[in-house]
Amino acid sequence: MGELRLMKGNEVIAEAAIRAGVDGYFGYPITPQSEVMETLMIRKPWEETGMVVLQAESEVASINMVYGGASCGKKVMTSSSSPGYSLMQEGISYLAGAELPCVVVNVSRGGPGLGTIQPSQADYLQVTKGGGHGDYHVIALAPNSVQEMNDFVALAFDLAFKYRIPAVILSDGAIGQMMEKVELSDFVPRRTEEQIRKECGDWCTLGSNRHNVVTSLELDSTIMEERNVKLLKKYEEISKNEVRYEEYMTEDAEYLFVAFGSCSRICKKSIEMAREKGIKVGLFRPITLFPFPTQQLKVLGQKMKGIMSVEMNVGQMVDDVRLAVECKVPVEFKGRYGGIIPSPDEVLQALEEKLVRK
Amino acid sequence: MTEEIIIAGFGGQGVLSMGKIIAYSGIMQDYEVCWMPSYGPEMRGGTANVTVIVSDKAISSPILHQFDTAIVLNQPSMDKFEAQVKPGGVLLYDPNGITKPPTRKDIKVYKIDATEIAAKMGNVKIFNMIVLGAYLKVRPVVSLENVMKGLAKSIPARHHNLLPLNEEAIKIGGDNIIEVK
Known part of the structure; x- marks a missing residue:
């Protein structure tokens, strides 16, 4: 049995990230999820595992830092709440287009606009039907307890890398703010450069001789259509294998x-x-x-x-x-x-x- | 056993931390626990409240509309939560600042003059521990031993020298609770 603690959902996201061997977290504070980065800053995982924790200048910057990290095969993530998640949509569409794995946590709050800081599930359509432009999907996991906030971090990364797709944990202010008993996961070490080369070397940029291109841009529409077909097949595969209820x-x-x-x-x-x-x-x-x-x-x-x-x-x-x-x-x-x-x-x-x- | 509690008062009275101590004590007693705070602008000088659930079964909703026990520490919270105590449930309040005492006859009403006792003890910070002691006297859902273990878990190690004072406050709270008939 893992370690038992009484923790907030947001704090657990941070702790679970460290324990899942995440390489980098990039974020920008917003209620009701600010405890994610606060907890990371208090925990100082860079001293323990070498994990990077960086407060960016905006959500737009954070999601593009995630794009950069993911392009190198790193386990990277960000978290935000509804208005911040909206700002990230362009980046998420690019990540989906470039087939990059990452985890985005949305501890959602009431809208539209700046709305309120209280819990809401009004981002369902945004998360499940797109949000950004173009034909794409993200995997969306919806935890209903603090325990699942822990469990879904590692699960989201597994799925994100298995299918090279952004995985979103769609939570809300209630689960982010409440404390429950949680059994924390065991520590998984961060992957070494050697492991990343072995597992992701055929698509990510490693600074090696192999020429991998990471982009969502394709000006030739016949090739772009093929890419859409490939994505579609991936979403069908995910729909076949990864349904959870x-x-x-x-x-x-x-x-x-x-x-x-x-x-x-x-x-x-x-x-x-x-x-x-x-x-x-x-x-x-x-x-x-x-x-x-x-x-x-x-x-x-x-x-x-x-x-x-x-x-x-x-x-x-x-x-x-x-x-x-x-x-x-x-x-x-x-x-x-x-x-x-x-x-x-x-x-x-x-x-x-x-x-x-x- | 399931105990659904609302603790409500002003921000700064230790409402959230009292809830946290009950939750931690519940874990020490192998119970399932849930701690759901109000959060947002109402906490800045206004009222603060927290729902705490302690149960020997899996906890369903963290959001409740009725409570087994309401611990009420100011008038706005009395106005809001007196009506939300389940019939037969417990309402515990500190009379300090209460202008309209509870009127319901289908619940058990208790008061604890924790503000005054804390002032007499010369330490207003232990106010919430006095209230906690009073609560545990009428609803002993967790043992004092596990409360002390929970307390040790929920306050930083550098403040552990204050544990005996907290224990004393809990006992004093238990000794000074008054049933209102």
């Missing part, structure tokens, strides 16, 4: 909540309360938002009398839920916006009003 109390369920991140935790409480009243409701939690667990939700969802998507936004995932069940089951939506977190009783009330009593 959780089912909770679904065996006898007649109704289903679909929720990710902190909303999935709230739904679990609503389920406890509903079951005391004899309402058989379960939870389907997408852990990967891209790839979305469409097939798995289709199989489970089509057995239900009704489904309710619960989100901290105005209804961003609900269309993916409707598509998954091919509109064969009534799909309702319950959301709170602008940094308000729905309470377990209002979620249950919405289920009763919109589905059970109908």
Whole structure:
């Protein structure tokens, strides 16, 4: 068993990065994720593992530093919150276009604009459907506990390098700020230059004789189309292999909540309360938002009398839920916006009003 | 066993750290714990609150609308959280600064004059430990032994010379709690 600690989600991201053998973190402070860089600066991992921690002049600079580090086959990452994540979109599109691995953590907050510093899930569409320009996807992982904030850092890097793709951890202010018991991962040493050469030498720049070009630019459209086809195949491969989800109390369920991140935790409480009243409701939690667990939700969802998507936004995932069940089951939506977190009783009330009593 | 607690008062009263000590004590007792603070502009001189959940089962929602126990340390928090105590639950408050005492009859109400006791002890910083002691007297969800272990974990080693004073404050809090009927 690893080391047990009581930590904030944001602090855990930092600690997990050090323990995952990350080579570099580049960031710019923004609430509610500033503890990520604060923790790194206090921990001084450059003295321990040689990991670089750098506060850039902006989010635009941080994501381009990530591009630079990733081009050299290094394990690099950044973190931000919604407005800062928006600023990074050009860079993320370039990383996706150049097929570079990296990890971006978005501890999201309410918008639009500068919005609020309170928790929100209103970046779902931005993270899962693009955000930047061009036909691309990122892998999107949605933790719902401090423990998963730890676990998903190493997982995100594994997936990012396996598919040479940016991997995003889409969290929110609640999970970033709350403290829970966490079992920290064991330390993995940073990769040596020799290991990087062996594992990434066919695509990254090593200063060796081999001529690797890292770019997203291609002026010949016939070649650019081939690149798009290659990317498409990669996304299909990821959709086939990397779907992750959780089912909770679904065996006898007649109704289903679909929720990710902190909303999935709230739904679990609503389920406890509903079951005391004899309402058989379960939870389907997408852990990967891209790839979305469409097939798995289709199989489970089509057995239900009704489904309710619960989100901290105005209804961003609900269309993916409707598509998954091919509109064969009534799909309702319950959301709170602008940094308000729905309470377990209002979620249950919405289920009763919109589905059970109908 | 699941205990869902809200601790609410002014920023600077040690609300968040009291929650953290309960959470750490819960870990020492092999419980699952969750500590969810209010964060944002309301903390700058305004009210601060934290939800703490201690349970022998996996914890579902960190966000709650009802609590087993509310520890209330100022009037705005009383206005907000008195109504959110579960029927049969506990409301513990410090009467200092409370202009409208609680009126509910379906909950157990206790008070602890921690502000005054802390002043008499000559150290206002142990205010929150007195309140914690009072709370543990009526809801002994964690043992004093584990609270002391949790305390040692949650305060920096350079302040460990203050552990006996904190232990004393916890005991005094327990001795001075008054049930309001």
